[in-house]
Amino acid sequence: MSLPEVQNPLALYLARLAPSSQLTMKYVLQDAADRLGFVEMDIHEVPWHQLQPGHVIALVAALREDGYAPNTSSLYVNAIRGVTNEAWRQSLISHEHLLKMRSVKPMAGTRLSKGKNIRRTLIRELMDVCAADPRPQGRRDAAIIAILYGSGMRKSESVNLDLAQIDFAERSLQVTGKGNKQLIKYAPTWAFTVLNDWLELRRSYLPEGQSDDAFLFNRIRRGSHITRDRITKHAIYFIAKQRGRQIGMDIMPHDFRRSFITRVIEEHDLSIAQKLAHHTNISTTASYDMRGENERRRAIDRFDL
Structure with missing residues (x-):
C-alpha cells in the first residue's frame, strides 16, 4: 500500500483551511492564475512553486489598476504566500526563494468600512417584522438575528452551532x-x-x-416546511437582506457583529470589546467602531477652553 500524494503545494495549503475559506481562496487563486497567464489550466496543475517575486509584484500592480481595495490585494498575496510556504515544506523551493516571495508586499492603504451600525431601535424593528410573520421563518429569523447581534458571532459560527454547545443556564455558546x-x-x-x-x-x-x-437553525422550504437540514451561510445572507428590506435598510450579516462591537465600545471600552469579539489585536477591534460623524463632532465640541 502506497502513501497518498502529498507534494502538491496548493492541495496542502487548501487542506489547512476551513471549508468556507477553501471556496474563497480557490476563487482568489483561480483569478490570480488567470491574470498570470494560466487561463486554460486547472489551479491544481499550475506550477505555483515556479512563481518569482516579479510575478507577484505584477499581480499586485494589475489589481491596483483594476481598482481593487488594499484588503483584497492582501488576500491574493496571502493566498500565494500560503501555497509558497507549502512548496518550501515539500522542498520544491529553497529557503532563499521563500524569503524573496515573502518580501513582496500587497498594495498599501486602507478603505473606509462599508458596514453599518444597526442601532437598537432598528434591531427592535427587525424583531417586530419577524414577530409579525406567522410562518415558522418568523421565529427562526428572529432567533438568528438575536444570536448574531446579541453575541457578536460570525454567520459561519451561527450556522455551525449545535444544541450541545449551548448552556442555557449560563447563557453561553461554545463556537469554533x-x-x-x-x-x-x-x-x-x-x-x-x-x-x-x-x-x-x-x-x-x-x-x-x-x-x-x-x-440550532433549520432550512425552511416553501409552504413553511421545516426540513431536518442545517441552514447555510448563504441563507443567513438572504435572511439579513430580506428582513433589512422590510425596514428599509440594506443589511449584511456581518453588520450585526459590527453593531455588537460598536455598542460594547460605546457602553464599556475598547478592551472589553476586544475580549468579547475574540480579536487577537486590539487594532482589529478598533476598526469595527462604526460610531458616526456626529459622535466624533461631539467629542471635539467637548474640548472647551
Whole structure:
C-alpha cells in the first residue's frame, strides 16, 4: 500500500483551511492564475512553486489598476504566500526563494468600512417584522438575528452551532471560530428568550417520537416546511437582506457583529470589546467602531477652553 500524494503545494495549503475559506481562496487563486497567464489550466496543475517575486509584484500592480481595495490585494498575496510556504515544506523551493516571495508586499492603504451600525431601535424593528410573520421563518429569523447581534458571532459560527454547545443556564455558546479555535460567547437574556421561542416551535412540528435536531437553525422550504437540514451561510445572507428590506435598510450579516462591537465600545471600552469579539489585536477591534460623524463632532465640541 502506497502513501497518498502529498507534494502538491496548493492541495496542502487548501487542506489547512476551513471549508468556507477553501471556496474563497480557490476563487482568489483561480483569478490570480488567470491574470498570470494560466487561463486554460486547472489551479491544481499550475506550477505555483515556479512563481518569482516579479510575478507577484505584477499581480499586485494589475489589481491596483483594476481598482481593487488594499484588503483584497492582501488576500491574493496571502493566498500565494500560503501555497509558497507549502512548496518550501515539500522542498520544491529553497529557503532563499521563500524569503524573496515573502518580501513582496500587497498594495498599501486602507478603505473606509462599508458596514453599518444597526442601532437598537432598528434591531427592535427587525424583531417586530419577524414577530409579525406567522410562518415558522418568523421565529427562526428572529432567533438568528438575536444570536448574531446579541453575541457578536460570525454567520459561519451561527450556522455551525449545535444544541450541545449551548448552556442555557449560563447563557453561553461554545463556537469554533477562525483558526479552528474553540471560543465561549455570551448573549443577553432577551436573545435566549427569542431562541427558546424558536426551539419550542421547531419541536412542536416534530412527529411524535422523533428526537430534536442536533443543530440550532433549520432550512425552511416553501409552504413553511421545516426540513431536518442545517441552514447555510448563504441563507443567513438572504435572511439579513430580506428582513433589512422590510425596514428599509440594506443589511449584511456581518453588520450585526459590527453593531455588537460598536455598542460594547460605546457602553464599556475598547478592551472589553476586544475580549468579547475574540480579536487577537486590539487594532482589529478598533476598526469595527462604526460610531458616526456626529459622535466624533461631539467629542471635539467637548474640548472647551
